[in-house]
Amino acid sequence: MEGRTGDDATLVDRLRRGDPRAFEDLVIAYQHRVFGVALRMLNNRAEAEELAQEVFLRVHRAIGEFRGEAKLSTWLYAIASRLCLNRLTSGERRMTRQGEETLTRLASSEVGPAEEMERSEQETALHRAIAELGEERRIVVVLRDLEGLSYEEIADALEIELGTVRSRLHRARMDLREKLERFLP
């Protein structure tokens, strides 16, 4: 995530030229990251897929407005974050937040039933702790510790000050440290 890659610059150019394959390449390149943010924030796979699809459709419609001042990935994270926060705060969610069962499935979303049984209590507790964070702190932790964005990129994506990023991240980690105390060495 560090620096604007040459691939991203080429991809943006192809998108602007209307290359029909460019959009497909964009979705392939960023599908997991966008879906990951949506899933961590919404805690529901179907809703996360719907939101991730909306992110890419907005990029498809608005690629002409992308000025290229930020990285393509930052732009995508910005759209995804905004849509997630809007959905969480607007009350338009059609699926209510799930309980422990969903959090457990989230922790084991990509493993089979056998592996799911072996999934550690620690990981379940970790995902639950993330899910229980407030939305503004959770998005900062997700972007920083799960997606690897820099403070500056988070500030750009969320359109907040750097100091706010640092403060929210610190509070979120403090919450997580307390909740994960028993798993720490």
Place this chain on the structure above:
Amino acid sequence: MTCHDAREQFSARVDDALATEERAAVDAHLATCADCRRELQRFRDTVALMRAVAPVRAPAGFVDRVLEAARPAPWPRRLLRSLFLPWPVKLPMEAAAIVLVAVGVVLVYRGAPEIQHSALVDSSAPAMRQAAENTAPQAPAPTPSRETDAMRAMRDARELAKAKDQAPAFARAQEAKEAPEPQVGAAPAEKMDKNVAAAPPPATPQRPEALSRDAEPQTTPERRGKKDLKDLQVARKLEAPPAVDTREREMTSQYLRSESAPAPGARADAPVAPRAAPSVAGSSFVPPDVSGRLTVSDRDAVLRGVAELVARLGAVETRRVDTPDLQILELTVPRESYAEFVRELARLGRWQPSKEPPELPAQVRVVLQIAR
């Protein structure tokens, strides 16, 4: 720096996001505080736990679904979607809108006779004024506007002819009565018949106010009867200062002549929309010499009384329009019997003449509007 101050910087310290001076201050505190060093380590372990979470992968087929959603639909589908989707909402709304508009149009049209007559006022008034100003016995060739009006009247005349076909005996008798009428020229009528080969000859011309019927595509018999009365009243308001009586006759003559010579290009063979024949038996166009309203309590009894009166005085009933609440009788009464006719009318009901010239012709044409 206190422990609290130092621990507030732990998150940035872990991310190596502190400015040089800030970092130096925190490190200086850590060098002297074992608790904060231990706390910082636990903070690092927490962050390490977070970063060790396995990345999430989008579900299989996600890319295809996004590409499909991004692909623009063919324009017919987009149009249909915009018109009908979501159909549970849009279809009922559109159907309701169509029904409301249709009902509204019908109600407004039926409830506002002035709308029906507005076309008459706009289109026929100038032509009628022009005709009234022309006092020559033989009017010049009709103006284009009168020709158009005449063709409209022909259409109504043909409709009346159909009505007459439904009452052939009465109609034949009526034609025999109308034969000596000087206003209806036989030769122009024949000429018109040649011009209007495809259409039946108009049995009777219509009064100018009948022009407004063009704005009434479907008319029930009772509606038609009311409309005839309204037409009479409207035309009277427009054209009927008593001094214009002779002009009205001339206008009628012009009207008839123009009718017999349709304008080039006029659609003489225009199809006539079939409609229910009104209860008009026989017809004659000449405006009445006398008209008025006879208000009665028992209409049937009065109709019988009028029939007896007509038979006793040697009068003739030339036309009748029946509606549920109004009957219009057109009678021809000999002048010498007219005074007695009026006296008898006053006995039958409340007679209110609206038109009664001081000098009467030998055969007085009277229009009675009999109402409760």
